[in-house]
Amino acid sequence: MVTVSDASISAEIPVIDISPFIAGEKGSAEVVRAVETACRNLGFLLVTGHGVPVETTARLYNTARAFFDEPQEWKVMQGRGTGEVGGMAFSPIADEALAATMGLKTPGDFKESLNYGPRLAGDAWPDRPAGLEAAFHEYFGAMEVLSGHMRRIFCSAIGLAPDYFEKEFVDHLSALRVINYPEQHVDPEPGQLRAGVHTDYGFMTILRSEASAGGLQVRNREGEWLDAPSIDGAYVINIGDAFMRWTNDEWVSTPHRVANPPSGYGGTARRQSIPFFLNPSKDTVIECLPAYAGAGAKYEPITYGDYIKLKTSQAFGKG
Known part of the structure; x- marks a missing residue:
């Protein structure tokens, strides 16, 4: 069954x-139509029924949080x-200043x-916290499975063979990130956000978020x-720039x-999110x-390696 949440929620x-x-059950066509509509109209949707184990998500969330709770002077020497x-x-x-990728000058x-x-x-x-590397590897594998389902849904929506994009992801450059948004005990600088306005660079992003x-x-x-x-257990999915270019801007990043x-917010405002950035291989x-x-195509062909190099250099102030 395809469900669309109440307007007051989403x-x-x-x-x-x-x-x-x-599962290949009755209702697959409705899923495809709903996903295509969301990708054309807004480029964002939430998915449930994805099959990602709750334990896999919790393990990464908790171990990463333990890392972020370490003293700042130790953390800045890592990685x-x-x-x-x-x-x-x-x-x-x-x-990082993500708004720079859209030509905006802001604080980090x-x-x-x-x-x-x-x-x-x-x-x-x-070497601490214990299990951090294993938690990243496990979650990354779960995201590879879910992103494979989503690619097949996309292919069905476009009228392509289910495996049309698979060759582009043999040596994919996907990235997994855990982000800590700390409490803000002092006012941010003018123009500074937790994450500046941006679009994502790749094929799609799968985000575990929290209220x-x-x-x-x-x-x-x-x-x-x-x-x-x-929504507990749901993942936010959005289209990235690379896939928008593939669709000639018909699907929206x-x-x-x-x-x-x-x-002056008096409650706990700390936030932790886990985005998985699905990216094709460098030579795609x-x-x-x-x-x-x-x-007619709006853009000249470009390899993903060249495209991501430009975007990353902008975000980190090197472009």
Whole structure:
């Protein structure tokens, strides 16, 4: 069954149960239609019935939180090298300014993050907390499975063979990140957000989010900022820039941000999220799919490696 949440909960962001598609049951076509509509209209949706074990998510959430609870002077010495493929990278508070990828000049984002990808450069994993590396690997594997389901749904929506994109993900450059948004005990700098307005770079993002004061906001086509709902067990999924280019901008990569807690907020506003960025392989050529080329392609073909290099350099102030 395809379910769309009550408007008071999620406004224009639909919640879709994808279990019929995964199981190959009656209702698969309705799942495909609902996903396609969401991707064309907003580029954001929430999915339930995904099959990701609760224990896998909890293990990563808890071990990463233990890392973030370590003393700051120890944390900033971790994960700063790039000599180990598949290692861990740590980005301290204000190290990244995502709004720069949209040409906006802002202070660094008020967040810190742990980052991992099996084919991405990092540093040696820290010796504490115990089980951190294993938790990342386990969750990454679960996201590979879920992203495979979503690729097949996308292919069905476009009229492609179910395995059309699989060759592009043989040596994929996907990344898993756990982000800590600390309490804000002092006012942020002018223009500083927990995460500045941006679009994601790759094929799609699968986000485990949580309710907090100061959370994910999505900008619809009317320019309104929608608060993304936090529904227990659901994942937020959004289209990335690379896939929008593949569809000649017919599927939307939507600007989003993470807002600050209200000024003077008296409750707990700490927030932790887990985004999985599904990215194709470095040599994958991003070019208009034939199904969307009727009026001519808007973009010249580009390899994903060249595209991600440009975006990353902008975010970290190197471009």
